[in-house]
Amino acid sequence: MDFEKLTREMRRLALEAGDAIMAIYGQDDFEVEAKDDDSPVTAADKAADRIISDGLRAAFPDTMLVTEEQAATHEMQADTFLIVDPLDGTKEFIHRRGDFTVNIAYVEDGVPTRGVVYAPAKGRMFFTGAAGQSVEETGPLAKDNVGPLTPISVSEPDNAALMVVASKSHRDQATDDYIGKYQVKDMKSAGSSLKFCLVATGEADIYPRLGRTMEWDTAAGHAVLAGAGGQVLRFDDLTPLRYGKQTYANPFFIATAPGVTLHQG
Missing domain, CATH: 3.40.190.80 (D-Maltodextrin-Binding Protein; domain 2)
Structure with missing residues (x-):
């Protein structure tokens, strides 16, 4: 896998999907349907899925793709694959609480090694760089121009607090x-x-x-x-x-x- 290309494409597609999601989020009303498992789905889920799945299949045609909104992909099995939730937190989206994300990941030998999490309503973008270090991108988020990147790291927790x-x-x-x-x-x-x-x-x-x-x-x-x-x-x-x-x-x-x-x- 070309990790430079992977990072670039996942980030760009997340931003494009985020734009489609926010266009529907800004409408006065939108239809909510129920899937077979009774979980909700909206036009935003479907629009974001089209953008991401079409983009990933074009960029990485030899890599298996699993996406929440395409049931046929749930029957496929591999140890290494791309996996997508085009709109994670649909309930948050429906209730206009802002805590929803676009999720795109690459799994290698059963382990997620690269990923993008984009929260379009909050303007927060997190992703793993080509070398595997995670960053948060700040400032205006442009599809063709990566903004300032801040490396992120877990805490040194105090188990008493x-x-x-x-x-x-x-x-x-x-x-x-x-x-x-x-x-x-x-x-x-x-x-x-x-x-x-x-x-x-x-x-x-x-x-x-x-x-x-x-x-x-x-x-x-x-x-x-x-x-x-x-x-x-x-x-x-x-x-x-x-x-x-x-x-x-x-x-x-x-x-x-x-x-x-x-x-x-």
């Missing part, structure tokens, strides 16, 4: 019970894969997820976190979360800075 981030739309008692095992200084909630990015930048130390997710929900954020020195571990045995699983469903997991003393579930 941890910063915790949890899901905004999927918080439950089991999550609260698990968080209660830690000494928590402060807690914040966020939607979509922004939670991974908050751990990657050191704005949070740990993000536990005790709920259903799919690999397209997590791969890009996982790559950004890994490129900032963080890790994503299975909740049950604290082994690294792997990708390319049949059905692309994830087990419960913990995204964390390495310095956090973890409790098993």
